[in-house]
Amino acid sequence: MAERAAEPILEVRDLVKHYPLTRGVLFQKRTGAVRAVDGVSFELAAGETLGIVGESGCGKSTVARTLVHLERPTAGRIRYRGEDITRLSGRALKAVRRNIQMVFQDPYTSLNPRMTVGDIVGEPYEIHPEAAPKGDRRRRVRELLEVVGLDPDYAGRYPHQFSGGQRQRIGIARGLALRPEIIVADEPVSALDVSVQAQVVNLMERLQAEFGLAYLFIAHDLSVVRHISDRVAVMYLGRLAETGTDTEIYEHPTHPxxxxxxxxxxxxxxxxxxxxxxxxxxxxxxxxxxxxxxxxxxxxxxxxxxxxxxxxxxxxxxxxxxxxxxxxxxxxxxxxxxxxxxxxxxxxxxxxxxxx
Incomplete structure (x- = not known):
């Protein structure tokens, strides 16, 4: 775990995400809203890991998806290195996304079964061609597979030929392809066996030290969160209930x-x-x-x-x-x-x- 830097690279202020509830077929009338996230604020420093824990449905994954713009926030501000990225689109959003990548929860559905591992890991280079010259991409892909502990010769295989832990390593390699500063990990080990969870968590810690990554780490397992996190935020029903260092939260909790x-x-x-x-x-x-x-x-x-x-x-x-x-x-x-x-x-x- 890293020492926290003085200036945060990511600032979230009063983040809100509501999903409208409607009635009717032809003429829909709004009857309310699902308040998935309702005023969440936190900061993330370079090289730091912030763990978010809470029951299913508390809004953890929605926070993650809004940070990478898979969901548009209803209100609030997201600042990356001082720049408000909340309403970005087009090329400006594309540039920011290069520095904020995501590792998804389910390693079985987050990889395209019709693409080889090499194509999956190398796909970010197709979207951001400036990140790697075309003739150098095959070498970069092989290096990434080696970094996450996979045989580079596996690049020609398909996802169904790998175990759950290996698939999650492939997802991590894809997230590292553009050398981001921040990785949002949405329950990256919850679908894995306990022994495999430890391998993936240890891998993420090693990669953090090697590449200077900052993690937003979402999980149900409080012991996993304590192992990897510098600070912990506890969520309940769309809001933060308590925040602090791992020692403060686990040994001196004050919220019921x-x-x-x-x-x-x-x-x-x-x-x-x-x-x-x-x-x-x-x-x-x-x-x-x-x-x-x-x-x-x-x-x-x-x-x-x-x-x-x-x-x-x-x-x-x-x-x-x-x-x-x-x-x-x-x-x-x-x-x-x-x-x-x-x-x-x-x-x-x-x-x-x-x-x-």
Whole structure:
């Protein structure tokens, strides 16, 4: 993991993505919107890894797709090296995309089955011919395959001839072809076996050190995110619930949702596992088309009070910890943000476990 640079290369401010809900066939009438992302802000420095975690449907993948302009944001700003790229199109957008590439979640559907591996990895050079002379592309492709741990002679094979881990390596090689500064990795290991996950994560860490890459790493597995990330952002129902370094989030969480997520992480120590109890969250995740008023987590939170229904909590350092400057002094979007009273409460054995 890299030391964070002073100036961010990517800044996201109040990012919003709503999908309209309509009724009717010939004459469609808008009846509402799915608020997939609703005011997300963060920064990414050169060589840094920012991990984003949260339940399915919280908006993680939508954030990723808006950053590479696969989805147009409804509102907000995305700045790359100080330039607002939110509304770019045509050649200007094409130039920016060269520096922000994406690795997709499913290695089985993200590769064209009718193209050879060499054509897949070399396709970015067809779109950006200035990146490599035409006579040099075959050599570049072979080098990229070697960089990600594949035999360069595999360039003539097709995707169906590879395992899931090998396919994801091919996807990473394609993402590296244009030497980008930022790679958005949308759950790149979730479809892989555990042993293969470790190989791919270790590969990504090695490539980050070798090429100076910055990662936006999205995953469900909190242990994987901690292993690779410098900072972590926890998302819930389209908004950020808590952000901080890996130590702050995993050892000093202050948001109830973060504590509930951590209580569900399997622990390899049988004795520790026997002592702890999960923090069960009541009910289902609310619909993003009709999110709760105030704090969006309040309908499942054991700390919820009347204030939570009236006021939207600001993502800020809790007042109780602002003067301390300790690891609990990191942004948390909760009116009653607090560390667990005891270390074991983090895993559901304290008041939180009983009240959930």
């Amino acid at each position: 949702y973060t504590r509930a997520l951590l209580s569900a992480v399997p622990r390899p120590d049988p004795a520790a596992g026997a002592r702890r109890a999960r923090i069960p969250l009541a009910g289902e995740v609310p619909s993003p088309a009709h999110p709760p008023s105030g704090c969006r987590f309040r309908t499942r939170c054991w700390k919820a009070r009347e204030r939570c229904a009236r006021e939207v909590p600001e993502l800020a350092v809790p007042e109780a910890y602002r003067a301390s400057g300790g690891p609990a002094a990191h942004p948390s979007a909760c009116h009653f943000a607090a560390e667990p009273d005891e270390p074991d409460e983090l895993y559901g054995t304290g008041e939180a476990g009983r009240g959930a």
